[in-house]
Each structure stands twice: as C-alpha cells, then as structure tokens.
Amino acid sequence: MGKRGKKHREPQGRRGGDASDDDDILPSSAYDVPPPTNDREHQESESGEEQEEGNDDGGRAWAAAAPSKFHLYQLSVQSPKGDISYMQKFFLMYVGGRFPLHLQEDFCGTALLSCEWLCSDPRRTAIGVDLDLEALNWCLENNLNKVGGDGCSRISLLHGNVLRPQEACVVKHQVEDLVKDLALCDKNGASEAVTTNERDDSEVQGCFTNASMKIDALPNRDIVCAFNYSCCCLQKRKDLVLYFKHAFNALSKKGGIFVMDLYGGASSECKLRLRRRFSNFTYVWEQAEFDIINRRTKISLHFHLGKQRIIRHAFSYDWRLWSLPEIKDCLEEAGFQSIHVWIRKMPDTTDIQNSGEFTVGRDVKYEKVASFQQQDAWNAYIVGVANV
Template structure:
C-alpha cells in the first residue's frame, strides 16, 4: 500500500524484509514521561478538533504531505519519530539479560546480534551497559543503517565504533551481507585522537577489519572475524516479514549456528489476540507529534495483513503518511515453537503479557498506560483481545 494505496514496487517489498515494528508498545522512560506531562500542561489544545484532524488519514493534499528529501530540515526524521514512539531498548535489554541468566547462566552475556536492526537503537543501548560488550546489526535498509551511524552512534561515544559491526543484507542470506563503512575522516580522527579504547574483551578485530571500518575495503559477513553471539534477537515483530515456513526455519537455523556453543539464546517477539485479526486503527499522542498504527483487513487463509505507521507533526502541521509500511504474516505461537524445534533449539519458552483492550486504547494520551504490565513465563494462555509475547529459543 503506497501513499495513495498503490501497489509497492519490488524494491519497496524487499525493504519490508528488513524488520517489523512494535505495534503499540509503551515507552518506560520516566524522564520522557515527565517532559511530556510538563509540556502537555503548558499547552491548551482543542482536543476534539485535533482528534478530528487525526482521523483524516486516507485523503491528504500533496502539499500537506511530508517530503522524505534531506532538504526538509525542519521535519524530524521518520527514524527518530519511530524510535521515540515505539521502541523501549532498556526494557528489552533487561529481559534479554534475564532470559540469558535464567536459561544459560554461568557468565554475563557480552555479544549480541540484532537482526532486522533498522537504526540499531537496541544495539547502541547494549553497548552503553558494559565496555566489554559487542553488537552486530543486520538489516536490509541501508538508509536506516546510515542514519544509525550519523545519529545514534555519535551520541554514545567514540569507543563504540570499535565494538559494533553493521551489515547491510538479507537475514535469509546473512553471510553475503556487506559491512557498512563508517565515515573515514570522522573515524580516523577519533582513532588518532585516542578516543577509541579497546579493552581485551571489547571486540575481535584484525587489521583487515579495521581497514573496512575506515572505508578502505568492503567485507562480507562470511569474511569478518566475529565473536560467537551470546544472544541473537529479532524484535519489533520482524519475523512476520517472513511469509513462508521454510524461510522461518532457515532463519532460525542460521541464528542457532552463530550462537555460542557454551550456551546462548535466540529471542523474538510476537503479538496477537482477537484484535490482531481485524481492521484496526490506534493512535498515541506525544509532545510534538501523534503516532498512528493502522492495520488493514486480515486474510484468514494466508494469515496476512498490511501494517502502516503514520506520524502527524503538530509543530509543522504536516502529516507523514505511510512512513513505514509492511506486509506481514501473523504467525501463531505453536507455529513458531515448531519451527524453532525443527531448526534445532533444545527448548522453547514463552513469556507473555496481556495488553489493554484495543477498543479502550484507540486514543492514548501520554506514556504511562500499560507501564506496570509485566511479562511472565507461561505454559498456557487464554485468548483475549490483545497480547504481546517474547519467545525464547535456548541452545
């Protein structure tokens, strides 16, 4: 579904392979919540007129739609809007550590691979927590990967350049993925100034890899010297981009092959419930924009739907329609378990949480709703309107 409902080009469809999106997650950052409350209290908006404007999502004038060109400096990046409205990396990392210590134990997890990584926000946050940690990101969207280097990594610190590897490629052909080069001049200045501090366990890098990072040569993932991963993850419902069972099993087999033989875990997330199999539209207001999740009709035979994410910008009084759009197959939990076991994982565990009823959260104001809902390990779970799940495969 394009900007006006047109069929996506083949190139656009391939980009959908890159990653899924967390449908309607809840940001847990207290400082952001407080900032929102203060700004909300200082503004006096007409809520009814704003809601009427937000409902007009199908027909927009060309001059009111946001161009994706870099010349629109006053318009925030769609990647930044997505990170602010959807992702909660600290919460994900907390659960990743918990799962690893519970099912593997004996050591702290240091080496992460984030598949369908997009802007690699999770990987960036992972590197903050321990100077020995490394992160590998894989995504099909080169624009998102470059945005990560230009925006996310520069905010963390120069030392992360020696501990992160971003690869451009398909998760079904990961060994053919190409290492994305950092800016040669920028990274060269950081290294010569002594900003990069490589601890003994920081990263496995040889001279040829450093050359790639400096933009001297290209390197495929199959040629890179990378550590065995303690954790491989595919979040934001990314596996829904894989429509065929054989693709899903193939991907799981690869994830298993790169995990540490001493013990490791693969973690993915999934959503479901009765509301996931029907047409649905929800929105959530933030200080300067409104995030809209739009779910098209659900095909019960193919178990497919199309998901579109829109952003209404309050300051610019513009709307970013179909900022992200995906064709998803909504897998069931038993299907995922069967595929993981077929791929060779020793055990599979489900951690689930109930979500607020979709009819009650079509319009959400603020960050706080749902923040106290915790995931719990389950062996059975009764169907309801909406739920989220972490699925953990153990080596």
C-alpha cells in the same frame, strides 16, 4: 519482569531522564506503545489528530524542522533499555554461568538497540543486520556517534538479508568524521566520502558496502534477537525455519538464546487504528483487514506533526501474523532445545477509554506462561534456548 517485589517504572532515558534501575523499564514495540510520561501529554486536546500537536510555537517549530522518520520511529516505538533488561534476565535464567557480552540484532534498522547494548558495558560487542542501507547509514550518522570513542570498534553493521547472512557486507565509516561523512564503496571497490545532504535516494539504494569482513568471521553470539515483530516479514514456513537455523548457528557453543517478540489477540485479526500522543507529534498504527486464509495483513505507521506536516506511510509492512505454536514448532525444528513464552496482556482496544489513545498500564509486566487464554490484545517474548 522487573526485580521481585518491585513495580515497573515507565520507560525513561530519552523520554524523561535516565532510569535508575534498568530491570524496571518496560520495553515497547510497534504495537506495544509506551504509556504517557508527563502531565502535558495527559492534558493535550483529544479533538483530532491533525490539530492536537502544533498548538504552540514550540510544536510548530519542531514540525518545521522536519525530523527524520527514523528519529520518530525510535521515539515512539522502541525502548532498548527495557529489551536489554529482559534479554539479560532470560540469558542468566536459561543459560547462566557467564554475563552476556555479544549481541546480534537482526532486522536492526537504525541499530538503536545495538548502540544501547554497547553503552551498557564497555566489554560488549554488537552485530546489526538489515536490508535497509538508508537505515544503517542513519545509524552511523545519528546513533553510533553517541556510543563513545571505542564504539565503532565494537559494532559491525551488516547490509544484507537475514536469510543469507553469509552474503551480508559490512557498512564502513570514517571514524574521524562519523557524523558528516560516510565512506561508501561502489561495485568496483572504489570509495568516496559522501555527505548526507549530497546523497540522494538513488545513490543510497545503489551503493555497495565493503565486503572484506563476513559475518562468519565475527565472534559467536550470546544473544540473537529479532524485535518489532520483524519475523512476520517472513511469510513462508521454510523461510522462518531457515532464519531460525541461522540464528541458532550464530550462537555460542557455550550456550545462548534467541529472543523475538510477537503480538496477537482478537484485535490483531481485524481492521484497526491506534494512536499515541507524544509532546510534539502523534504516532499512528494502522492495521488493514486480515486475510484468515494466509494470515496476512498490511501495517502502516504514520506520524502527525501538526497541521504543518503529516508523514503518512512512513513505514509499511506486509506481514504474516504467525501463531505462538507455529513459532515454537519452527524453533524446535531449527535446533533449539527449549522454548519459553513470556506474555503481557495489553489494554482492550474496544474499551471506550482506548478509543482516542492506546496506553499501557503502569504495572503490566511480562510473565512466563505455559498456557494463556485469548485476550483482545497481547504482546509476547519468545525465547529459544541453545544449551551447551
């Protein structure tokens, strides 16, 4: 929620200039896509995905430049300022007594949120954990260099499994040549500088990072978060509880919070395809049929860059769609003293107005709820509180 009595403004920053008040920025996630931000996007043709972009020279040139799937994901899926605004609000509301400085972003991918966290206050530190070494390296080359001179000293990117964080290894980099080169280490500890253009996929998957620093040696966190529905990757209850225990143990003994997001509603349990236009590309969320016995579905994210290029299955997931009561029970079992749910109603996917493009109303905001009647679509923050 934004400040009392104010309406939310649209996510800005990279979508149209810096926001003047972070508390009024609505976050987005893979399913919770942001609303239009300019007149051009409103006026674009709705006649088909392949021809809607690239109708001008600028669009064709942008498609020809072959933007990274990670860059497209950040543009279409993430709004880190909004997430940070809500996390700050939750921390001050449920813990208080101090300003949150230390963040751990699990399933961090390119760690865009962590980098934005560092930019928001020079005292802040961040830890990012992910299994995808390619995404972590992309962060080093494209996100971390924008934080500032001391950014590298305030963040630790860990390559590893959130279920075994003690085994995660720190991804190292060369500060003096951050954008061009990465310091990669092999199994024997020998390192070499490898440029992005020289490194092929097998090399990315096969390299090892420096194991000299472990997650246990890092400062206890004020906030641990897992966004973009990443907890749905954990398909067994025992794994979900184990992960929540790791998150609980990582929090400061002075008190802290764990924050995750989740989507649901009637539309989440059926085959579904949603798309959202941006000025130079279209983002497509494709949801496969839903297995009601195992609560499993497969999600694919596609990017249409005009007739010149379509990136199909840029990101694919095999998810178990957890229910809110299941999440709450697992958090309690992991040790969290209180759990709070904040929900935001999403547009009806069956509405004719959303058949061509899925958008979010300007004034829709997250609200704390004790009960909530089922809707066609909703998005939620779940906050687990570890008290002093």
